[in-house]
């Protein structure tokens with residue numbers, strides 16, 4: 094049996110703090126939920142580089158900068174962003190698509206294989 098395709102968090106957007114991502118243990122590892130400009134985004138909590146605590150990074154819009162070596166990622170695409178703003182291939186951040194159940198609670202979809 095593989096990992097489930099969906100994970101019901103039982104959380105609502107109102108449970109999230111825009112200033113601080115919420116960590117969740119999911120079937121696909123530790124993920125972080127972000128509330129950015131009213132949008133819920135979900136990405137791997139730890140950095141693809143050397144497993145630094147990306148969730149403790151600095152947010153600028155939907156861009157997060159890892160506190161360890163300052164790699165930057167677009168939380169919407171998972172793409173790593175080079176210094177001059179040009180996306181780089183590889184080192185993609187795992188993300189979960191965010192859906193809602195009938196009550197409006199946040200449901201995560203399995204990350205796409207990268």
Ligand code: FES
Pocket residue numbers: 140141142143144145146159160161162163164
């Ligand atoms: S561990 Fe995140 S940039 Fe190195």
